[in-house]
Amino acid sequence: MSTKPAAARNRNRLAALWGTQSLRRITQFGFLAMIVAGVVRHTLSEDSTSPEAVCPFGGLETLYSYFTTGGTISHTHLSNLVLLGAVVLLTLLARGAFCGWICPFGTIQEWVNSLSRWLQARIKPLGRAARALRRAARRPIFGTIDRVLSYGRYVVLATIIGGTVAYGSMVFRDYDPWSALISVAEFELTAGAVILGVVLLASLVVERPWCRYACPLGATIGLVGRLSPMRIQREDSACTGCTLCTHRCPMGIDVAASSEITDMRCISCLQCVDSCVHPEALDLRLSIPLTTK
16 A cells, blocks of 8 residues: 555645744744843833833732732732733643743743754764763653752742742842843843853753743743643554654653643643654643543
């Protein structure tokens, strides 16, 4: 029997998914450009609204103050609360799509890592070192370390919420790499700027290190995303066990070992689906929330 129909289906699927990733990159670029424009306007005009006004995590930080006093804490606005609501709604519909498609800081980390891979392909000593590092990272001990470190997001989240409630201020602002990034034109050496530098350097060798290990908004989205019916499903009967999906996952999730991807680290970037050449093996599905197979 001819294999042309199956090959044609695979080509059509790859073309469609290439289009999906192109749309994702365009979306990422658009939101990043919007933030950059806001930073430039704020830098050039003291009367313009701070870029912090479009950070949804600010809504979570000021939520307690808003419900108890009717006001917002310093450096936050009602817009932060509106955006928090929008992100929660998006998360209920599409899990971690905000992280994988919209978040500007996630985009920057992703692009830094892509630049690193581009350089590795063209500078042979760098490429050999990177391949050796990736081989070492596949050892079980490193997988365990990665999983343990991923809980750091929830530690950061709990610390920020507890501190904000106790002190009525943005206790994390001086340490926030995103705050340092949007204030980069001020040329201040703060703890946040140091953390930002560490994150960008780590992005050269680790995909989305802030997202994986420390992002409090990502932790919140992961928790809320448990209520979403949308998830990636793997059909074991169609899977060949090539593990390309696992290697492509920027969050270190072992996609090839799961029947449904309900991991709270998933950012719904669909790169695992993109890497799969078998149309029936990985796809988006609707399922009952809070369940796994």
